[in-house]
Amino acid sequence: MNRIYMDHAATTPVRPEVLEAMLPYFNTEFGNPSSVYSWGRSARKALDSARDLVAELLGASASEIVFTAGGSEGANMAVKGVAWADQGRGKHIITSAIEHHAVLDTVLWLEKQGFEVTVLPVDEFGSVSPAQVREALRPDTILVSIMHANNEVGTIQPISEIGAIVREHGAKFHTDAVQTAGVLELDVQALNVDLLSISAHKFYGPKGVGALYVRKGVRLHPLVHGGAQEKGRRAGTENTAGIVGMAKALELAQAERVDENARLTKMRDRLIQGLQKIPHTRVNGSLEQRLPNNVNVCFEFIEGESMLLNLDLRGIAASSGSACTSGSLDPSHVLLAMGLSHEIAHGSLRLTLGRDNTEADVDVVLQEVPGIVERLRAMSPLYQG
Amino acid sequence: MNRIYMDHAATTPVRPEVLEAMLPYFNTEFGNPSSVYSWGRSARKALDSARDLVAELLGASASEIVFTAGGSEGANMAVKGVAWADQGRGKHIITSAIEHHAVLDTVLWLEKQGFEVTVLPVDEFGSVSPAQVREALRPDTILVSIMHANNEVGTIQPISEIGAIVREHGAKFHTDAVQTAGVLELDVQALNVDLLSISAHKFYGPKGVGALYVRKGVRLHPLVHGGAQEKGRRAGTENTAGIVGMAKALELAQAERVDENARLTKMRDRLIQGLQKIPHTRVNGSLEQRLPNNVNVCFEFIEGESMLLNLDLRGIAASSGSACTSGSLDPSHVLLAMGLSHEIAHGSLRLTLGRDNTEADVDVVLQEVPGIVERLRAMSPLYQG
Amino acid sequence: MYSDKVMDHFTNPRNVGEIPDADGVGEVGNARCGDIMKLWIKVENNVITDIKFKTFGCGAAIATSSMITELAIGKTVEEAEQITNSQVAEALEGLPPVKMHCSNLAAEALEAAIEDYRKRTANTAS
Amino acid sequence: MYSDKVMDHFTNPRNVGEIPDADGVGEVGNARCGDIMKLWIKVENNVITDIKFKTFGCGAAIATSSMITELAIGKTVEEAEQITNSQVAEALEGLPPVKMHCSNLAAEALEAAIEDYRKRTANTAS
Ligand SMILES: Cc1ncc(COP(=O)(O)O)c(C=O)c1O
Numbered sequence A, B: 001m002n003r004i005y006m007d008h009a010a011t012t013p014v015r016p017e018v019l020e021a022m023l024p025y026f027n028t029e030f031g032n033p034s035s036v037y038s039w040g041r042s043a044r045k046a047l048d049s050a051r052d053l054v055a056e057l058l059g060a061s062a063s064e065i066v067f068t069a070g071g072s073e074g075a076n077m078a079v080k081g082v083a084w085a086d087q088g089r090g091k092h093i094i095t096s097a098i099e100h101h102a103v104l105d106t107v108l109w110l111e112k113q114g115f116e117v118t119v120l121p122v123d124e125f126g127s128v129s130p131a132q133v134r135e136a137l138r139p140d141t142i143l144v145s146i147m148h149a150n151n152e153v154g155t156i157q158p159i160s161e162i163g164a165i166v167r168e169h170g171a172k173f174h175t176d177a178v179q180t181a182g183v184l185e186l187d188v189q190a191l192n193v194d195l196l197s198i199s200a201h202k203f204y205g206p207k208g209v210g211a212l213y214v215r216k217g218v219r220l221h222p223l224v225h226g227g228a229q230e231k232g233r234r235a236g237t238e239n240t241a242g243i244v245g246m247a248k249a250l251e252l253a254q255a256e257r258v259d260e261n262a263r264l265t266k267m268r269d270r271l272i273q274g275l276q277k278i279p280h281t282r283v284n285g286s287l288e289q290r291l292p293n294n295v296n297v298c299f300e301f302i303e304g305e306s307m308l309l310n311l312d313l314r315g316i317a318a319s320s321g322s323a324c325t326s327g328s329l330d331p332s333h334v335l336l337a338m339g340l341s342h343e344i345a346h347g348s349l350r351l352t353l354g355r356d357n358t359e360a361d362v363d364v365v366l367q368e369v370p371g372i373v374e375r376l377r378a379m380s381p382l383y384q385g
Numbered sequence C, D: 001m002y003s004d005k006v007m008d009h010f011t012n013p014r015n016v017g018e019i020p021d022a023d024g025v026g027e028v029g030n031a032r033c034g035d036i037m038k039l040w041i042k043v044e045n046n047v048i049t050d051i052k053f054k055t056f057g058c059g060a061a062i063a064t065s066s067m068i069t070e071l072a073i074g075k076t077v078e079e080a081e082q083i084t085n086s087q088v089a090e091a092l093e094g095l096p097p098v099k100m101h102c103s104n105l106a107a108e109a110l111e112a113a114i115e116d117y118r119k120r121t122a123n124t125a126s
């Protein structure tokens, strides 16, 4: 059976070029970058080049890049780091209802520790409104965290506009760009952000490595205290191989993104159009402000996991809600925030395209899904035929 | 020039067997372990096996193992995690003056956030005394963190004894076992610890991955909030390749450690004896309770970095103080805590042996060091001949 | 994640459907939790002679529904009532911990159907 | 980490040693910070004709000591006084940021030696 992977928003395979770039740093150039001797110095050089490259790709300068262990750490570091550093100025934080749990749970934890939190609602397409951000800002607001594009429904947020509003007010602005790195143009100047987090495994780099952009002058308490690595902003012996891999992966993705996005958008739209032909189907998210690889639909009367299992039996890897929360009993907080009922939110299917997908894969999916939906509906006590 | 690496306490190369075990998880078995489809399930299986293996090697059960991004994160997670979870019971924390900065800086940060901290002194050999721990315990003590063996001078602490005292009192006990994993027997039951942190790159595993043992029933606030990974104790898509590599590396190290330690101890003792012949030389740390691979000496009247550079020019990689703090202007806090003067502490040399070292390497080092010391002393205004 | 037995019942669920002239019908769960089970039973001489289900839910919910119909058919009402959720889980060669609640649900659906049957017979008897 | 020039001056430091009958001696730094520099100068007709140093310190400390002796020799006392730490760092083709203070130290040591020389000549003059 030909296996089709359509869950690139969950994770991506490491590209061969990336793995090749990483290999020397496992056991040849393995030195600790903090050491003075030659092994250490060559590791340091690799780190420096990777930092320069990532900085350049984000429109930042090298000293503004902090390497992390992934998107969750980056978001935690940004949100907690600013909250702790600026709590003398105020204790109010603004975020949105459709953030990834890495931001949402962090903010809710801070709320329990004495911060005040405003969670902004979204419209039916999953968009945060800049006007609502403006209204929510208070004199004691120190931080706003709004994601660049949503991982479930693919809606792209008006980050640049929100950033300008937040800057005018004087609070710090973080965006979780985990889903957009390597896909959209990421220019921290144009985006008007103070902090931006990315995760390598979402753009064909290795798992367990990421980066946080921290604008010069933005104060941050470290999440991980200890050694002087990353200018004291994040302790721990640097994952040289992973960092080198991330830089390479981001470079490749940014170089190819325009052509690749065109290819993905075509497949995405064909999938959306094809799936919409199934009765009682709803497309989730914005059709205009949408990631080029994201398809998210709800088939009424059926539940997501049973659909995924059926797809898996046919060799198709997809997701329902986000992979991180699967295993939980709650339906997607994103779909609920967009106003869907629990019943419908439970029946979501997310297909996220990537480098390895072809139009033939789209054909297979469009061929398989209607039968699965029909079969599950026939089994559903909610479906009246 | 034949290069000799004698800085295994800073980091180690990834063993070929370990790299081989990791490779499939970069681009074949690359799925997100949280996903339901087959790619995700095989990643999940690999994670589960790695967790079982690490648990078994530590005498723990699988649910007590949390995967981290390294030793610093593990220490931060243990110390902050318990502090936040137990602050309702008390706000007093005990640690020692010779801890790695990952513990020390974390505790000092918590102090600024309103916790009370006792930093225990050590004796001239760098040992923490169980009696002093007992005296320092107060009704509001919630956590004690004492490292298993020191990374600079190699002194092994009486963890089991300290653990029994802390347990009797009812506080939680964390040990930073980053330097002992793969070297000493690590049995969390025998050690009487509640939390124990390790880091893969110190035992021939990859950088950027580690594990934290958390005894069943010990409550912990997460350091990284977000997804449900690691049973909600540490969010972030799992670094499957790294975790698989760590488990393999620990397994190999534990299997070989008795023979390897005998080999290393012989080389270590020959180095210590040989270097002691240089006049005005002091051996740091305990000669009895010492890691089998650690040599640490101070040559009076000269400074460490200039010695390291000279050694590097002769192809020998060594360290002075710890790699993490090199670049800083302060001498080792460990040597100062052991009562050395600033002047002498600046002149320390650490040689840490490993798998790739041979007796021939020891010969080269013993041949090169005396000349370097002599040359630098001739240049030193402190040396009177 | 799921045992072969679960996957077997998931891919080939036994006794799917409705019984229009059922003697008892039970429905448990709600869309909020993501699982709804509906069970129809036919009872003759106190023995469950036919049983059908419809389920909205995850793989485990479908498999436990299917399994409980197999366990219940041919049993007396009293015997069927004794079927516990752990028996359902066991018969499926185990369920992942997060899915154990689904076996609960199946047992409850059967109970509800039997209760409905009892109520109906009590009504006709009186 | 270090430029080739730094490594050159570190491995082959110029003018190491003492001048027993020096006209001025300067010592700066302390063991606490890990750097101590001592500089001896010989002055003839207001020109620095000989200069020697001894340094306890890191690679940068040794290289900056060596470099400042090269920069100072042959210069008049007034010219030598004008040597700034950034000139020392520049002459070494740069220093890592954490090591910039070492070039400070070298300039200060030369200043101290010149001051000592001035004091001595003032004493003999009076
Ligand atoms: C004793 C000790 N604890 C903690 C650490 C930190 O480990 P990592 O660099 O993997 O974060 C180290 C090594 O740097 C160490 O030697």
Ligand SMILES: Cc1ncc(COP(=O)(O)O)c(C=O)c1O
Residues within 6 Å of the ligand: A009, A010, A069, A070, A071, A072, A073, A075, A100, A102, A147, A149, A150, A151, A176, A178, A179, A199, A200, A201, A208, A210, A324, B235, B236, B237, B238
């Ligand atoms: C939008 C978003 N933010 C954060 C994360 C967390 O990234 P990681 O799993 O690398 O920690 C993810 C992916 O899981 C994501 O999609």
